[in-house]
Amino acid sequence: MIPADSGEPPLIGSRGTRCLRREQLQNECADSLKKISDVTARCLAALQSGDRLKFDALDRELEHSVGAKERAFGALWAHCGEHGC
């Protein structure tokens, strides 16, 4: 388990080996989740301020961020499956 308050990936995988590629991919996953969180907060602020144009722009950015998150996790799980790490 990764502690929720830690931005650091675990150094040792479930099979007891360290894989730098997995750590890199995991960092990208973490960054993509942080991006979604950030854009969501700005989206909410735009909604509450009644700024429709800003909201629409951020809503599109949020969709792109979710797509990037899906790709990041897809790459991570594909690597883990292929590499066995």
Ligand SMILES: [Zn+2]
């Ligand atoms: Zn690996």
